[in-house]
Amino acid sequence: MRHVGAIAGRELRSMFVSPVAYAILTLFAIVAGFFFLASVLGFDAQVAEAQQFRAFDYLRQLNLNDHVIAPFYGIMWIVLLFLVPGITMGLFASEKTNGTQELLMTSPITIWELVIGKFLAASLFVLLLVGMVGIFTGILFFFGDPELPKAASGLLGLTLVALSYVAVGSFASSVTRNQLIAFFLSLVLLLILWMLSIVADLGAGGGAIASDGLVSRSMRWLSSADRFEQMVRGLVDTKDLAYFGFMIGTFLILTKASIESVRWR
Amino acid sequence: MIEARGLTKRYGDLVAVNDVSFEVGSGEVVGFLGPNGAGKTTTMRILTGFVPATDGTAKIAGHDIFEDPLAARRAIGYLPETPPLYPEMDVAHYLTYVARLKDVPRGRRKGAVDRAMERCGLADVRRRVIGSLSKGYRQRVGLAQAIVHDPAVLILDEPTVGLDPIQIREIRGLIAGLADSQEGGTGHTVILSTHILAEVEAICRRVMLINAGRKVLDGPLAELTRDGQRLEDVFTRVTLSDQAEASAGGTAEAAEAAQ
Numbered sequence: 001m002r003h004v005g006a007i008a009g010r011e012l013r014s015m016f017v018s019p020v021a022y023a024i025l026t027l028f029a030i031v032a033g034f035f036f037l038a039s040v041l042g043f044d045a046q047v048a049e050a051q052q053f054r055a056f057d058y059l060r061q062l063n064l065n066d067h068v069i070a071p072f073y074g075i076m077w078i079v080l081l082f083l084v085p086g087i088t089m090g091l092f093a094s095e096k097t098n099g100t101q102e103l104l105m106t107s108p109i110t111i112w113e114l115v116i117g118k119f120l121a122a123s124l125f126v127l128l129l130v131g132m133v134g135i136f137t138g139i140l141f142f143f144g145d146p147e148l149p150k151a152a153s154g155l156l157g158l159t160l161v162a163l164s165y166v167a168v169g170s171f172a173s174s175v176t177r178n179q180l181i182a183f184f185l186s187l188v189l190l191l192i193l194w195m196l197s198i199v200a201d202l203g204a205g206g207g208a209i210a211s212d213g214l215v216s217r218s219m220r221w222l223s224s225a226d227r228f229e230q231m232v233r234g235l236v237d238t239k240d241l242a243y244f245g246f247m248i249g250t251f252l253i254l255t256k257a258s259i260e261s262v263r264w265r
Numbered sequence: 266m267i268e269a270r271g272l273t274k275r276y277g278d279l280v281a282v283n284d285v286s287f288e289v290g291s292g293e294v295v296g297f298l299g300p301n302g303a304g305k306t307t308t309m310r311i312l313t314g315f316v317p318a319t320d321g322t323a324k325i326a327g328h329d330i331f332e333d334p335l336a337a338r339r340a341i342g343y344l345p346e347t348p349p350l351y352p353e354m355d356v357a358h359y360l361t362y363v364a365r366l367k368d369v370p371r372g373r374r375k376g377a378v379d380r381a382m383e384r385c386g387l388a389d390v391r392r393r394v395i396g397s398l399s400k401g402y403r404q405r406v407g408l409a410q411a412i413v414h415d416p417a418v419l420i421l422d423e424p425t426v427g428l429d430p431i432q433i434r435e436i437r438g439l440i441a442g443l444a445d446s447q448e449g450g451t452g453h454t455v456i457l458s459t460h461i462l463a464e465v466e467a468i469c470r471r472v473m474l475i476n477a478g479r480k481v482l483d484g485p486l487a488e489l490t491r492d493g494q495r496l497e498d499v500f501t502r503v504t505l506s507d508q509a510e511a512s513a514g515g516t517a518e519a520a521e522a523a524q
Contacts, residue, residue, distance in 0.1 A: 006365040010351070017353045103349035103410070106313040107366040108335040 003109040007117025008124070011091070015125060024083060028129050031079055036136040039072040064146035069137060070232045073154050076133050077228060080126070080162050081194065085186035087125055088169025089179045091118045092259065096177035115256050119170055126162045133158060150234035157231030160244040161224055165190055167251035174258040197223035266291045266418055266454040267312065271321030274307050274478075281307040283478035284321070289454055289471075291417075294444040296465030296486070297458040299475040300504060305458040306346060308475070309420050312456075313343045326417045339368055342416035342453075346423050348407025352396030356387055356406055359395060360413050367414035377413050385409040385439060401432035408439060412453070419443060419455045425464060433464075441468045462496045474500065476507045 015021040046067065050059040095101045104114055134155055140146050165186075172186035173179075200219040220226065224247070227240040267289040274282040282304040289295055299305050310316045312323055314334050323330050326340035351359060360378045369377045382388050385405040390398060395406060404424065411419055424440065425433045444452045459465060465472055465486065472489060474482035482489075482503050489499050 003366060006362060010354075010362050013358075014351065014353050098349070098351065099345060099347040100349040100351060102315055102343070102345045102347075103363065103366070105315050106338055106341065106343045107363075108339040108368055109366055110335075 001113055001116070003107075003113040004117040004120065007109075007114060008121040011118060011121035012124060015087075015121070020086075021125065024086060025128065028079070028083060029132055032076060032132055032136060035075045035079075036072055036139075039068045039075075042071070043068045064140050064144050065150045065234075068140060069146060069151055069154055072136070073133070073158055073232050074229075077158060077161055080129065080158075080165060081190050082187065083129070084122075084126060084162060084165040085169050085172070085183045085190065088122050088166055088173055088186060089182040090173065091122060091170055092174040092255075093177050093179045093182045097179075111256050111259050115170070115252055115259070119166060119252060119255075122166045122170065123163055126166055127159065130155065130159050130162055147234070153234045153236050154232040156236065157228045160231075160241070161228050164224060164244050164247040164251070167248040167255075168193070171251045171255045171258065174255045193223060194225055195223075196220070197225045266293070266326055267323065267456070269308075269312065269321070269323040272308060272311055272318050272323060273320035274304075274311060274316065275319045280478050282311065282318075282475075285475065285478075285480045286321075287473060287480065287483060289418075289456065291454055292444070292452045293471060294440075294455045294469045295457070295471045295473055296469035297456055297473050297475070298460065298462070298465060298500060299458075300460065303475045304478040305475060306422055309343075309422050309456065309458060313341055313420055314338050315343075315345075339414070340417045342411035342414065342419045344407045344411040344419075344421045344424055346426065348403055349410070350395045350403060350406060353394065355392050355394050356382065356398075356409075357391040359406065360409055363410045364413045367416075369414050377415065381409040381413040384412065384442070386435070401428055401435070404428060404432070404436060405439070408436065412443060417454060419453045421455065421457045423459055424457065425459065425461065437464060437467055444468065462500060466490075466496055472496070474503055476504050479507075481507045 043062070043064070047059065047062060050056075050062065095104060137146075137151055137155065140151075141148075168189050169182075169186040172189060173182040176182050176185065196219040200216045200223075204216055221243075224243070227237075227243055230237065230240060267287070269288070270286050272282055272285045273280070285304075285308060297305050297308070307316065311318045312325065312330065314330050314337065317331070325337040328337040328340060330337045354362070357378060360381055361374060364374045364377050382391055385408050387402070387405055387409055390402060395403065398406065408421075408424065411421065421440065425436050428436065440455065440457065444455050457464075457469065470486055472482065472484065472486050473480060482499075486496070490496055
């Protein structure tokens with residue numbers, strides 16, 4: 001595993017020489033700032049309204065965790081779903097178009113070192129984005145007192161979701177030499193994974209599939225949406241942690257297999 | 266240094282390399298000739314471990330490319346047809362990265378990079394971004410990445426293709442220099458593919474000719490051109506007669522099948 005650092009370091013450095021990294025960071029900062037502001041203003045409006053109507057019970061229920069942080073994270077989660085494919089699309093595809101695949105595959109490195117190095121580089125970049133969300137959350141602590149454990153658990157959820165996106169994106173980038181195809185492939189995969197629980201709900205509602213049948217249950221199990229919501233609500237379950245570990249592991253194994261298969265074709 | 270036995274590569278029905286065996290001794294410089302599509306690149310890719318052989322195997326500096334691929338790859342420097350460069354990196358960073366990939370120990374890395382740059386005439390452009398370099402300089406960077414870990418075996422796939430005559434002469438000079446024993450050590454073992462025959466005459470002492478995936482000729486350059494024959498004539502004669510034979514064999518088989 002001693003080549004992992006070299007591979008991750010080169011990847012990160014290359015990301016920051018290209019304008020794409022800065023464009024993504026800027027874009028994300030603007031989008032996150034906008035939605036953060038929207039969440040805070042929405043909260044403010046709710047408070048004002050409750051005061052106006054003297055709805056003190058409702059007012060007591062209003063809190064920063066559930067009415068600012070939760071909707072904010074809920075949107076950031078979807079923003080990441082669209083941004084992460086843009087970050088990961090070049091991971092392996094660009095090596096193929098550059099011809100540098102030939103350097104990597106004829107160097108005394110293992111495919112695992114390559115896959116983990118790339119995953120690590122993209123993960124660190126994505127952690128910067130999650131870190132920005134963390135900074136926005138931190139602002140709330142200056143002006144109010146949200147519950148720290150709950151906010152931290154939500155941020156952990158966001159991190160895990162983002163890392164599983166990176167693993168899916170790595171896989172998409174490894175199956176093609178075209179970055180645009182890699183982008184759309186990972187987007188589609190992520191959308192499918194997201195939609196699974198919604199489809200399961202709809203199917204169960206319409207009676208097409210039994211709501212507690214195997215199909216419905218496995219669709220719900222594969223979807224990260226419910227697990228993320230749990231974590232935003234402050235519930236960190238080992239089962240959910242294991243799920244994210246499973247997703248990341250599975251897609252990294254698939255990535256390795258796809259790189260190997262190119263060799264044997 | 267290189268010991269290839271029965272190398273075969275099939276892509277579906279197409280046989281790209283067909284039962285090719287050869288040995289290359291330490292310090293030898295072999296010109297690998299053949300018409301386009303003869304299987305030169307595929308053979309080199311098998312030796313470097315980029316594509317696996319369907320059949321047969323090879324040993325590089327005593328390491329089997331299938332049983333001990335990492336050790337075999339450590340002993341090889343490879344310049345593919347398109348140099349594997351990252352356009353956004355500068356020359357020194359790029360070569361340091363390659364040195365890390367090729368397991369040059371940390372303490373020797375800087376020296377190895379400086380030496381490779383010096384030998385390939387890159388000292389002046391060490392901080393230049395690769396994407397801004399001319400084609401000739403990029404080819405030199407490609408060559409530098411192949412020698413940065415001082416490998417026993419060098420495999421160069423058409424190292425002078427697309428260069429102007431002056432650049433070609435420079436690169437040839439570089440390769441010839443690599444093959445010569447330097448500073449006490451023995452020279453690199455070099456396999457060089459090309460279809461420029463003058464290039465072979467200029468640097469190689471041995472010629473290997475493959476056609477349609479099969480090795481059809483292998484011998485010292487001096488012997489092939491002994492009777493005052495030009496290498497070009499030898500090349501044309503062998504390639505064409507081999508093709509005629511193959512098609513004749515084909516019709517004979519077809520005739521047999523018809524009966």
